[in-house]
Amino acid sequence: MPPLARLYVRTAFVYLIGGFLLLALIALDDWLRISRWLGVATITQLHLLMVGWITQLAIGVAYWMFPRLLKKNNPNPHGSDALAWAVYICLNAGLVLRLAAEPFFRMTGQSWLAALVALSGVLQAAAAVGFGLLIWARIRPQE
């Protein structure tokens, strides 16, 4: 498994733990009313699991297992390292920004927090486009 694929998969594991921890806290909050922040974090928690865990795991495994580019045409058989790093950074920056900003935006409705949440969406969309560009040439028959 190449180092960057390991990083994707390990980061996905962190989101799995974080997502389920947040799920447990939200469930506790439903019962004990711990914090207002938890009361508005459900959508964010869902995205941590759907994007941070499942989608990131799928991206990491695809980067590892999909047929490699032919060496004679490409010195890097996994595709561009720079693009793979950009996808990783955009995806995780978007997710962390969303986790940091969205619950507070739902609590306060402040415009600058809405702008941060919008930026998190743009970063994640950029990661999706980048992943498409990174992996497209590797969706091919194996020689």
Place this chain on the structure above:
Amino acid sequence: MPTATRMCVKASILYLILGAVLGAVLLINGWLPLGPAITYVKPAHVHFLVIGWLTQLILGVAWWLFPPMAFRLRGQDYPHGQAQRGSEPLFWVTFALLNAGVLLYALGEPLYAWTGAGPLGGLVALSGLCLFAAALSFVVNLWGRVRRLGRGKT
């Protein structure tokens, strides 16, 4: 990677991009209102990502990597080539039904929620039936490949 898998994976990546862009538009709409109709695309955003992207990626990779068929029909040799994977025509039916279901839902649901027009509700119901049929055809096709590796083992 077989042709059917390549089609599934490429389609799933297009849905990932579409779903993520729709998600970004929904979040931008929370900051700079783009119009009342924008919120109606939320179900399409969810379907693109959960079914179009993740489910379709899983289906395509399962078709590629699951153990080959181990049983043979009476009087015939073990299947070889693409036949080891199961029925390829049936897999294409799954692919067509899944994508028809996702696209019909993405088109029909927002329009139905917005207009309330009865025929559009029928379109949404049809999309659900397409997705159900896709799931059924996939499971029937792949059931025999969920097994230990090696001929004669089940």
